Amino acid sequence: xxxxxxxxxxxxxxxxxxxxxxxxxxxxxxxxxxxxxxxxxxxxxxxxxxxxxxxxxxxxxxxxxxxxxxxxxxxxxxxxxxxxxxxxxxxxxxxxxxxxxxxxxxxxxxxxxxxxxxxxxxxxxxxxxxxxxxxxxxxxxxxxxxxxxxxxxxxxxxxxxxxxxxxxxxxxxxxxxxxxxxxxxxxxxxxxxxxxxxxxxxxxxxxxxxxxxxxxxxxxxxxxxxxxxxxxxxxxxxxxxxxxxxxxxxxxxxxxxxxxxxxxxxxxxxxxxxxxxxxxxxxxxxxxxxxxxxxx
Numbered sequence: 580x581x582x583x584x585x586x587x588x589x590x591x592x593x594x595x596x597x598x599x600x601x602x603x604x605x606x607x608x609x610x611x612x613x614x615x616x617x618x619x620x621x622x623x624x625x626x627x628x629x630x631x632x633x634x635x636x637x638x639x640x641x642x643x644x645x646x647x648x649x650x651x652x653x654x655x656x657x658x659x660x661x662x663x664x665x666x667x668x669x670x671x672x673x674x675x676x677x678x679x680x681x682x683x684x685x686x687x688x689x690x691x692x693x694x695x696x697x698x699x700x701x702x703x704x705x706x707x708x709x710x711x712x713x714x715x716x717x718x719x720x721x722x723x724x725x726x727x728x729x730x731x732x733x734x735x736x737x738x739x740x741x742x743x744x745x746x747x748x749x750x751x752x753x754x755x756x757x758x759x760x761x762x763x764x765x766x767x768x769x770x771x772x773x774x775x776x777x778x779x780x781x782x783x784x785x786x787x788x789x790x791x792x793x794x795x796x797x798x799x800x801x802x803x804x805x806x807x808x809x810x811x812x813x814x815x816x817x818x819x820x821x822x823x824x825x826x827x828x829x830x831x832x833x834x835x836x837x838x839x840x841x842x843x844x845x846x847x848x849x850x851x852x853x854x855x856x857x858x859x860x861x862x863x864x865x866x867x868x869x870x871x872x873x874x875x
Contacts, residue, residue, distance in 0.1 A: 583655075585619035586648040588612055589627065593637055593645045594718050604720065652719075653739060656852035669857045670699035676712035676724040677704060680804055681845065684826030685725065685745070689862075689869040697861055708778060708802070713737055713848055723859055725866070728844040729783040740848045743863060746870045747842040749822040752835040753811045760817070760835055763791045772799035772807050772816040780843075784819045787837065808832065826873050845870075 591601045592612075602609045620627045627641040637645065677686055686704060693700055707715065709726035716724045717737045725745065728734040754760045771788075773795070774781045788795040799816055801807070804824050810816040811832055820834070821843060847866060849859050 581622050581644070582619065583648075583651065585615050585622070586644060587652065588615050589619060589637070589641060590645045590648045590652070591718075592616070592628075592635070593642070597634060604718075649739075653850075653852045656850065657855075660853050660856045668699060669697040669861045671858050672701045672703060673723055673858045673862050674721045675702055675704045675862065676707040676715060676721040678709050678712070678725065678727060679706060679802065680748075680821055680823040681725040681727075682706050683805075684823040684873065685845075685866060685869050688827075688872060689865050692865045692868065693862065696865070700858060700861065702862065710735060710779070713740065716740060716848060716850065719850070722853060723847060723849045723862055725845065725847055727779070728846065729779045730841045730843065731786075732779045732783055734779070734846075739850050739852065741851050741854050743847050745845045745847055745866060746874075748845050749840065749842045750819055750837060751822065752817060752837060753808070753820040753832040754817050754835060755811060755814050756833045758817075758833060760833070762835065763788065763837055764793070766817045767791070767793035769796070770798040770816045771795040772801065772810045772818045773797050774802050775800055778802070787819060787841070791838070 588601060588605070591604060592598065595601050595604060598609045598612050598616075601607070602612045605612075616628060623640070623644065625640045626638050627644070628635045629638055630636075675686075682704065690702060690704075693702055705721070707721075707724075709724070712721065712724040713726055713735050714737065715721050717740055726734055727748075730750075752760070752763050752766060754766065760766055767788075771784075773784050785795060785797075799806075799810055804820065807816070807818045807820065808824065808831065811818055819837070820832075823845070847863055849863075853859055
């Protein structure tokens with residue numbers, strides 16, 4: 580009988596690529612990971628790893644085990660979910676990954692509501708970029724993610740993950756109140772602040788400017804939207820901002836409508852096998868309620 584814990588190590592190696600990355604993710608030492616995989620190889624009776632320079636690669640036989648391990652872990656998680664669903668009390672830990680504006684706008688009130696209603700529930704919140712956070716939920720580093728999808732930029736669709744829409748979040752041009760800007764074209768010659776290259780928000784912002792007829796002069800690059808606001812308030816930049824950054828606050832900037840009134844989609848995602856857990860359902864219900872309260 581093959582050991583499930585060792586099979587999971589093999590699957591983690593397939594996902595993360597190196598023994599060191601597996602060790603870091605699971606709080607093992609690289610030598611311990613290597614030792615456990617060697618035992619698994621003995622148990623399986625076939626080679627599972629081959630050397631490729633300083634790295635190791637999975638053999639075709641290892642890929643077969645990984646495919647079945649994925650199904651096995653999903654069934655185990657579903658079993659746990661059904662067991663927990665039989666309990667009347669919502670308790671345990673939910674590991675939640677969020678992007679910054681959701682962390683600022685949605686999460687604080689949600690945590691307050693959860694603490695009031697489910698005192699036995701522990702929620703651990705980590706800020707992550709949506710693209711990597713979705714992959715981390717799939718890899719079982721997190722249980723639930725709040726992610727985003729920009730217009731014409733589909734967020735990654737990963738097998739085993741579901742998706743529930745939380746809200747549509749308007750996107751506008753942020754400028755100082757005294758700027759006199761009335762359209763995005765008026766900002767064509769101004770300095771811009773944008774999120775880092777490679778993010779969906781950055782690609783969308785650049786494309787929006789190009790469709791408006793100009794290449795943005797991006798002088799400032801940061802993922803911190805509060806830094807975007809400070810740079811705009813001080814007159815050093817303009818930016819495209821989501822409405823969620825103003826949750827429960829009065830905007831300090833002039834917010835200019837964009838052509839077509841674009842919005843991003845904010846959604847939650849969990850593994851399908853764990854989505855029925857009372858802890859996940861409780862978190863999702865409260866997140867939906869928090870969004871409704873913000874818009875009331």
